[in-house]
Amino acid sequence: xxxxxxxxxxxxxxxxxxxxxxxxxxxxxxxxxxxxxxxxxxxxxxxxxxxxxxxxxxxxxxxxxxxxxxxxxxxxxxxxxxxxxxxxxxxxxxxxxxxxxxxxxxxxxxxxxxxxxxxxxxxxxxxxxxxxxxxxxxxxxxxxxxxxxxxxxxxxxxxxxxxxxxxxxxxxxxxxxxxxxxxxxxxxxxxxxxxxxxxxxxxxxxxxxxxxxxxxxxxxxxxxxxxxxxxxxxxxxxxxxxxxxxxxxxxxxxxxxxxxxxxx
Amino acid sequence: xxxxxxxxxxxxxxxxxxxxxxxxxxxxxxxxxxxxxxxxxxxxxxxxxxxxxxxxxxxxxxxxxxxxxxxxxxxxxxxxxxxxxxxxxxxxxxxxxxxxxxxxxxxxxxxxxxxxxxxxxxxxxxxxxxxxxxxxxxxxxxxxxxxxxxxxxxxxxxxxxxxxxxxxxxxxxxxxxxxxxxxxxxxxxxxxxxxxxxxxxxxxxxxxxxxxxxxxxx
Numbered sequence: 001x002x003x004x005x006x007x008x009x010x011x012x013x014x015x016x017x018x019x020x021x022x023x024x025x026x027x028x029x030x031x032x033x034x035x036x037x038x039x040x041x042x043x044x045x046x047x048x049x050x051x052x053x054x055x056x057x058x059x060x061x062x063x064x065x066x067x068x069x070x071x072x073x074x075x076x077x078x079x080x081x082x083x084x085x086x087x088x089x090x091x092x093x094x095x096x097x098x099x100x101x102x103x104x105x106x107x108x109x110x111x112x113x114x115x116x117x118x119x120x121x122x123x124x125x126x127x128x129x130x131x132x133x134x135x136x137x138x139x140x141x142x143x144x145x146x147x148x149x150x151x152x153x154x155x156x157x158x159x160x161x162x163x164x165x166x167x168x169x170x171x172x173x174x175x176x177x178x179x180x181x182x183x184x185x186x187x188x189x190x191x192x193x194x195x196x197x198x199x200x201x202x203x204x205x206x207x208x209x210x211x212x213x214x215x216x217x218x219x220x221x222x223x224x225x226x227x228x229x230x231x232x233x234x235x236x237x238x239x240x241x242x243x244x245x246x247x248x249x250x251x252x253x254x255x256x257x258x259x260x261x262x263x264x
Numbered sequence: 265x266x267x268x269x270x271x272x273x274x275x276x277x278x279x280x281x282x283x284x285x286x287x288x289x290x291x292x293x294x295x296x297x298x299x300x301x302x303x304x305x306x307x308x309x310x311x312x313x314x315x316x317x318x319x320x321x322x323x324x325x326x327x328x329x330x331x332x333x334x335x336x337x338x339x340x341x342x343x344x345x346x347x348x349x350x351x352x353x354x355x356x357x358x359x360x361x362x363x364x365x366x367x368x369x370x371x372x373x374x375x376x377x378x379x380x381x382x383x384x385x386x387x388x389x390x391x392x393x394x395x396x397x398x399x400x401x402x403x404x405x406x407x408x409x410x411x412x413x414x415x416x417x418x419x420x421x422x423x424x425x426x427x428x429x430x431x432x433x434x435x436x437x438x439x440x441x442x443x444x445x446x447x448x449x450x451x452x453x454x455x456x457x458x459x460x461x462x463x464x465x466x467x468x469x470x471x472x473x474x475x476x477x478x479x480x481x482x
Contacts, residue, residue, distance in 0.1 A: 163363030163411075166327065167418060168353030177365060253328050254348040 015040070057125050066125040070132050077101050077136040081241075084144035087151040089248050090260050096248060100143045100241035105135045108233035115225050134205065134226065135233055142186045142234035146241035149182030151261065154249060161256050171254040179242055186238035190231045197227060285453050286326075286338050286355065286422045293332025296321045296477040303422060308454040310468035312461070318477040319457045320360065323424045326455075327357045338421060356420035360427045360457075362411030364399045369410060377417035384413045389439045404431045409440060416443070422453045429463065441467060 018040055022033040057065050075098070082088075082097035089096065112131045113123070121127075154161075157178050164174035197203050198220075202210075205226055209219035249257050286303040296318040303309055311319055324330045328343060328351055336343040336355075343351055366372055373381050378395065385394055388409045394402075402410070408431050415423065428444070429437035444467065448454055458464050464471050473480045 159361065159363030160365040161363070162329065162359075164365060165329065165349075166352055166357050166359065167414065168349045168356070170349050251331070252348075253331075255329055255331065257331075 011044075054125075054129065057129065061125060063123060066123060066128055069125075069129060073129075073132060073136055074098070074102050074105065077105075077140040078143075081140045081143040081147065085148040085151040087155070087261050087263060089151070089245065090262050092248050096241065096244040097143060097147065100146070100237050100244055101136065101139055103240060104233040104236040105132065105139045107236070108135055108139075108229045111232075112226065112229050115229070116222070131226070135230065138190065138230045138234050139237040141189055142237040143241040145189070146182055146186035146238045147245050149185045150178065150242055150245045150249075153178060153182070154256075155258060155261070158256060158258060165254065165256065171250045171256070174256075175246055175250075179246060182242045183238050186242070187235055190234045194227060194231055197223075203227065283337065284339055286336070288326060289335040289337075291322075291325050291332060291334035291336060293321065293325045293330050296325060297332070298334065299325075299474075299477075299479045301472060301479060303453040303455055305421075305453050306448055306451045307470075308448055308456065308468045310464035310471045311455060311457045311474060312459065312464060312471060313474035317474045319474055320426055321477075322474065323357050323359075323426055323455070323457065326424060327352050327355055329357070353418060354420055355422040355424065356415050356418060357424040358411055358415045358426065358428060360430060362407050364407070367398055367400070369397050369399060369402070370395045372410075372414055373417060380417045381413050384416055384443060385410070387439065387443050388413065389436050405433075405436060408432065409436070412440065412443075416447060420452065423447065423455070425454065425456045427457050427459070430459070437463070 018036065022036050025031070025033040025036065053069075057069060078094065078098035078101045081101055082094050109128070109132055112135070113128070116131075117124075117127060154175075161174045161178070165171065193201075193203075203223050206216075206219045206223040209222060210216055214222075249260060251257055283302075285305045285307065288302070289300045290298040291300070292298040299322055301309065311322070313319055321330065325332045325334075326336060328336075328348055338346075338351075338354060346354070364372060370378065373395070382395055386392065390406060390409055390413075391397075394406065394410070399407075408428070412425070412428055423444075425444075429440050432440065441463070444454065444456075454467075456464070456467055470481065
């Protein structure tokens with residue numbers, strides 16, 4: 001693969017457009033120029049740092065180092081997903097998020113290794129880390145929407161849920177509608193992403209590989225495999241997160257335990 | 265009446281093995297109790313007391329909707345031996361504000377109960393076509409009576425009613441009371457929370473007052 005080399009000068013040219021945005025923001029008093037500048041700088045620093053870290057990790061090429069990085073990424077994703085809902089679980093909030101992020105991501109990552117790598121290739125960090133990254137990013141999305149869907153609706157739905165409990169319905173039946181609604185909401189982005197792929201958007205992995213000189217059809221195949229895995233992983237994550245959170249909101253007598261919720 | 269003083273056997277299970285109806289002993293939870301009372305089959309007890317005294321919390325304790333401690337026994341069997349949904353089917357609470365989960369009224373009733381529901385609706389002076397209507401658009405009083413109908417068609421052994429006629433005019437309230445008396449004659453035990461001493465006297469044989477979370481027999 002012969003990638004086109006880019007330099008600092010190219011970054012400067014691309015930055016001109018952002019500087020233009022910032023000037024417009026000052027002129028129109030949008031008060032966005034500060035946030036824009038900080039976000040741009042953060043992005044540059046983070047990506048350069050990532051480049052250096054990945055270069056080191058790839059050079060060392062040791063399983064323990066790859067595993068450590070994967071673990072750190074997973075914890076960060078779980079933390080992000082747990083931070084979204086404005087209502088939190090008193091106990092087990094992070095554990096619910098971590099389980100729903102980690103289990104589907106690692107499962108789909110194994111599938112990716114089987115699909116995309118030749119047998120006996122091992123666990124090359126050049127492959128594992130970007131794949132885990134893209135899986136975590138999508139799964140995180142599904143988990144945060146799933147958890148938010150339950151945690152931010154359950155208080156409002158409580159009278160309807162308790163009405164069913166009082167009539168002798170099980171907690172599962174009583175929360176069935178809430179559960180389905182939350183899972184559906186969490187799965188919408190991945191359905192959208194797949195429907196739009198290739199017509200409205202050119203997906204990131206394919207874009208990158210085509211820019212880097214790969215044959216478009218081969219790049220498309222690669223993207224298809226990844227997108228199916230992303231959809232599968234996100235779907236599992238949506239269901240898992242919603243069920244784990246609902247499980248925390250009940251007890252052995254099938255009560256609705258809103259006392260286990262707390263604000264932000 | 266309080267049973268806690270008149271019974272001395274140490275094990276609650278053996279003590280109540282032959283007792284019929286609902287027995288509540290030393291029931292307590294957050295801001296409520298300990299409370300003891302008994303409810304015989306076909307009997308009716310009224311529960312009165314100022315707002316915020318814990319009437320609603322007590323009823324939620326009895327149906328096991330809030331965590332707490334104490335003994336509750338139905339027909340000689342302890343509450344813990346029932347699965348929670350089964351317990352709530354037998355000892356059913358109709359709260360003061362009703363909850364609805366589907367868009368039509370009929371969807372809140374099991375199909376086989378629709379005929380019975382329709383009969384009860386007429387008896388409670390609800391419009392004939394009310395089961396086909398949407399929940400949105402019903403008045404508070406209509407919802408309140410429908411929630412009662414929904415509980416009655418489930419045929420519980422014990423009914424706990426939290427202010428069942430608070431939003432109703434006098435005629436409708438009397439119609440509801442008539443239905444409640446029919447149910448009572450069928451052997452259902454009843455506990456009714458009310459602010460109306462006249463209603464309490466009309467329906468109940470015993471009146472308990474609740475103050476600061478504990479029970480006094482009036």
